[in-house]
Amino acid sequence: MLQITKQRTTTPKAKPDEGNLGFGVHYTDHMLIIDHDEEKGWHDARIVPYQPLELDPAAMVFHYAMESFEGLKAYRTPDGSIQLFRPDKNAQRMINTNHRMCLPSLPVEDFVQAVKAIVEFDQDWVPHAEGTSLYIRPFVIATEPHLGVRTSRTHKFIIVCSPVGAYYSTGINPVKIFVEDEYTRACPGGTGFTKCGGNYAASLISQVKAHELGYEQTLWLDGVEHKYVEEVGSMNCFFKIDGTVYTAPTVGTVLPGVTRMSCIELLKKWGIPVSEERLPIADVMKASHDGKLEEVFGTGTAAVISPVGELRYEGDVAHINNGEIGEITHKLYNTLTGIQWGKLPDDMGWTVKI
Structure with a gap:
């Protein structure tokens, strides 16, 4: 059990317009910080006013990308209470990421306690408007000032929170996807399964290329043969072919998404066949x-479900379901968002009350 000290800000911010929140634009009044070093382990857990960090210019996070992060949300339910969606899965994924990145990890119960503590402290920032939520960003950084390449001896675990609007401001509409056949996002044995910033930095060049071609997102292929579908931008990807739903296996190069996991569990509950075998883009x-x-x-925390209406691969274009959201896609979206915002009963045991 963490012992968390709490310091209330003396200069609270004005709340933003809930009808124009955007994503990752506004930040709450407070942040949570826990220090770590080799001698003490995790210590000095505290909630303090939101403020800039003071780090040595030689801090190892700047030079060797020694960091990891997570993303989850707090939702305002119809009765005004607040709940989280499967925070223990984010905690476990951060442990897996940090093991690969040679970073220390909080135990699952401490991670969940920290998330609940900062959300409860800043509960007035959880918006009420339809489709809005409080995005929660826990992250770990290596803080030791050292320019040699080795693991860091000091770290910080930090949580910041941001009220965010509905991901689809004009409704849930299918997006156009460009299939990347030049660049590589991840290779076996690398960090593709982790949630670390380097993965996202490496993916931006393809995102720029896709936008220049008039597409919203990039579908990545495997890094060895450039043959099998993996994930889309910052989302996992699903394909319904002749009644069966296919998604790439999370065997080292694909992020094991919490929304992905939840979709698979729902599909199996509904009796819909799911395959996690590798799927060639040629077959798609x-x-x-x-x-x-x-x-x-696509599936992810930010958008929940993102329907795809068009795929472009090497000049060949696939049009999907006449550019309209599919029946299973729509059912998954309605079920997940219904559970997350407390509008449907949670018979899966996924939500955690604040």
Whole structure:
């Protein structure tokens, strides 16, 4: 059990307009910090006013990307209470990430306690408007000032929170996806399964290319053969072909998304076949031309479900479901958001009350 000291700000910010929150634009009044070093372990857990960090210019996070992060949300339910969605899964994923990144990890129960503590302290920042939520960003950074390449002896675990608007301001509409056939996001044995900033930095060049071609997102292929579908931008990806839903296996190069996991559990509960075998992009395009590619969608914390209406691969274009959201895609979106915002009963045991 963490012993968390709490310091209330003397200069609270004005709350932003809930109808124009955007994503990651506004930040709450407070942040949570826990220090770590080799001698004491995790210590000095505290909630303090939101403020800039003071770090040595030689802090190892700046030079060797020694960091990790998570992303989850707090939701305002119809009765005014607040709940989280599967925070223990984010905690476990951060442990897995930090093991690969040679960073220390909080135990699952301490991670969840820290998240609950900062959300409760800044509960007035959890918005009430339809489709809005409080985005929670826990992260770990290596703080030791040292320019030699080795593990750091000191670290900080920090949580900042941001009220965010509905991801789809104009409703949930299918997006257009460009299939990347030049650059590589992740290779076996690398950090593709982790949630670390370097993965996202490496993906930006393809995002820029996709936008220049008129596409919103990039679908990455495997880094060895450039043959098998992996994930889309910052989301996992699903393909419904001839009644079966396919998604890439999380075997080292694909992020094990919490929303991905939840979708698979719901699909199996509904009796819909799910395959986590590797799926060649050629099979996806052939299924499209044969009229068997029924639905494509991405999953992630920010958008929950993002339907895909078009795929472009090497000049070949697949149009999916006449550019409309598919039946299973829509059912998953309505079920997950219904559980998250407390509008549907949580018979899966996924939500945690604040």
